[in-house]
Amino acid sequence: EAGVAQSPRYKIIEKRQSVAFWCNPISGHATLYWYQQILGQGPKLLIQFQNNGVVDDSQLPKDRFSAERLKGVDSTLKIQPAKLEDSAVYLCASSFSRTSTPGEQFFGPGTRLTVL
């Protein structure tokens, strides 16, 4: 079974530029998550989708971050414009459904973003 795919793996941009990350979850997984992991910290949930609907985006900085999952499969996360403090690893995860199995999420390898 293929895992969660993410691209690109690395991205370097200058502040005020835009960037987009792509995630393809495990086939059949209804729930998709985007996390931000700053160096030395644990992952922080940015947004959670159930199929193509948002169920939690309480920690997403909506003035600059946006995410979509139009067909309920793959997803993109965008930052526009980027700030220095956005330098982090962006992790995508998926799970089968919201509550079917207690909390097993499958993570991708992440995209490491550096903002100069």
Add this chain to the structure above:
Amino acid sequence: DAKTTQPNSMESNEEEPVHLPCNHSTISGTDYIHWYRQLPSQGPEYVIHGLTSNVNNRMASLAIAEDRKSSTLILHRATLRDAAVYYCILRDVDFGNEKLTFGTGTRLTIIP
């Protein structure tokens, strides 16, 4: 969200058992205890979870205190590949949406 407390770092010798502690004194009756680990340059991976009883799987064992205010992840025979950051998480089901709130975890170093 319920919180967990873990030591920042631990060391263990290769091929010896490792006991990783976690305190969660504010745990509620319906919170599951989850452990994930993150190997260098990888995303986190699920290790084990439990509610009240001790649990075993191919990766590890989870010992849960009777009052559920603490738990211990046990790696029975550590290998170099077990060097990672281990996160103890209380699974929060908020309005039907399961959430994992990661802390800073315990960085486990395995000494050859």
